[in-house]
Amino acid sequence: xxxxxxxxxxxxxxxxxxxxxxxxxxxxxxxxxxxxxxxxxxxxxxxxxxxxxxxxxxxxxxxxxxxxxxxxxxxxxxxxxxxxxxxxxxxxxxxxxxxxxxxxxxxxxxxxxxxxxxxxxxxxxxxxxxxxxxxxxxxxxxxxxxxxxxxxxxxxxxxxxxxxxxxxxxxxxxxxxxxxxxxxxxxxxxxxxxxxxxxxxxxx
Amino acid sequence: xxxxxxxxxxxxxxxxxxxxxxxxxxxxxxxxxxxxxxxxxxxxxxxxxxxxxxxxxxxxxxxxxxxxxxxxxxxxxxxxxxxxxxxxxxxxxxxxxxxxxxxxxxxxxxxxxxxxxxxxxxxxxxxxxxxxxxxxxxxxxxxxxxxxxxxxxxxxxxxxxxxxxxxxxxxxxxxxxxxxxxxxxxxxxxxxxxxxxxxxxxxx
Numbered sequence: 001x002x003x004x005x006x007x008x009x010x011x012x013x014x015x016x017x018x019x020x021x022x023x024x025x026x027x028x029x030x031x032x033x034x035x036x037x038x039x040x041x042x043x044x045x046x047x048x049x050x051x052x053x054x055x056x057x058x059x060x061x062x063x064x065x066x067x068x069x070x071x072x073x074x075x076x077x078x079x080x081x082x083x084x085x086x087x088x089x090x091x092x093x094x095x096x097x098x099x100x101x102x103x104x105x106x107x108x109x110x111x112x113x114x115x116x117x118x119x120x121x122x123x124x125x126x127x128x129x130x131x132x133x134x135x136x137x138x139x140x141x142x143x144x145x146x147x148x149x150x151x152x153x154x155x156x157x158x159x160x161x162x163x164x165x166x167x168x169x170x171x172x173x174x175x176x177x178x179x180x181x182x183x184x185x186x187x188x189x190x191x192x193x194x195x196x197x198x199x200x201x202x203x204x
Numbered sequence: 205x206x207x208x209x210x211x212x213x214x215x216x217x218x219x220x221x222x223x224x225x226x227x228x229x230x231x232x233x234x235x236x237x238x239x240x241x242x243x244x245x246x247x248x249x250x251x252x253x254x255x256x257x258x259x260x261x262x263x264x265x266x267x268x269x270x271x272x273x274x275x276x277x278x279x280x281x282x283x284x285x286x287x288x289x290x291x292x293x294x295x296x297x298x299x300x301x302x303x304x305x306x307x308x309x310x311x312x313x314x315x316x317x318x319x320x321x322x323x324x325x326x327x328x329x330x331x332x333x334x335x336x337x338x339x340x341x342x343x344x345x346x347x348x349x350x351x352x353x354x355x356x357x358x359x360x361x362x363x364x365x366x367x368x369x370x371x372x373x374x375x376x377x378x379x380x381x382x383x384x385x386x387x388x389x390x391x392x393x394x395x396x397x398x399x400x401x402x403x404x405x406x407x408x
Binding site for chain 2: 010012013014015023024026027028029031033034036038039040042044045046047048049070071072073074075079080082084112117118119120121122123124126127128129130148150151152162165166168171172173174176177179183184190200
């Protein structure tokens with residue numbers, strides 16, 4: 001069986017919207033509860049977080065190291081090792097978001113960018129998609145953390161990062177997904193389409 | 205800088221609980237809003253989903269293929285290719301959960317299991333941790349889908365799966381994380397500690 005078939009062929013799996021209501025809208029979290037029709041005609045409810053989408057950046061230094069962050073993540077009550085990432089502003093292009101977040105959080109700007117792929121973070125209960133970019137030709141300026149944002153920036157070799165993915169030091173799903181990309185790009189198995197950062201404007 | 209340092213050394217990153225309130229408790233989603241103290245002494249709020257944790261299983265067939273699922277995931281409005289997975293029941297051992305979910309969703313039981321690692325799915329707004337297991341020595345019985353659960357089971361070679369991770373057919377973060385594990389286990393770079401499924405009781 002091929003994994004992707006035509007929409008019509010998936011009618012035995014698909015769920016259809018019947019009605020939608022706000023579950024809540026907090027300062028950060030926004031959730032909905034939809035009533036849906038199951039493939040067998042019965043109805044059920046789906047509760048999920050509405051998310052604007054996000055971007056994660058794999059910054060490659062000229063010496064082969066990567067730029068990472070250590071950030072306390074309250075929901076999991078620990079300091080998490082992760083690649084720079086952030087949410088899309090309303091209507092923001094993902095590449096522009098990646099350039100903005102890399103600069104704000106780490107102080108780096110990049111001469112070249114490559115779009116890699118995308119990942120759905122929590123398909124059971126969130127609309128979130130994270131766009132994955134590589135960045136190279138990095139130059140370091142001054143970072144511009146948001147008010148109330150606290151994180152350490154550090155560098156590591158790809159080999160160190162892959163080792164941390166194995167030994168449990170890295171548990172963040174987006175960063176583990178980036179490690180899959182990094183490993184296959186560095187081995188030459190997966191090629192990237194690098195583009196000059198023309199769209200970065202004054203920051204490039 | 206090493207990625208993990210002592211708790212005391214992370215005081216410049218850590219956030220401390222001041223007070224907690226229920227944001228909402230739906231049939232599926234449960235969320236809290238905590239007021240916290242930032243490292244600089246200011247206060248802020250954190251809204252997050254409280255999740256019981258989950259398990260994902262990488263089932264290896266004797267012919268080298270892996271068992272996958274196609275399931276419509278309402279929040280992202282598409283059929284997602286993913287490894288078998290499910291939420292922990294209250295107090296459930298992750299291995300027992302993996303054995304239960306593999307049987308329920310695919311009909312397979314496994315002679316041997318290996319714990320791989322764990323991933324935090326959405327560190328910004330969910331407590332969810334997913335425990336990753338490999339299973340081998342598979343034998344096929346009858347699947348026992350929950351009421352209202354609809355999914356296709358299919359098999360693929362690891363090479364096909366890795367190709368789908370690159371071309372965007374696979375976007376599910378837990379499955380991309382599993383692909384990192386699969387690639388490194390099959391290459392021999394990462395070793396697993398296989399255990400007989402003694403604890404599976406009647407199903408083993």
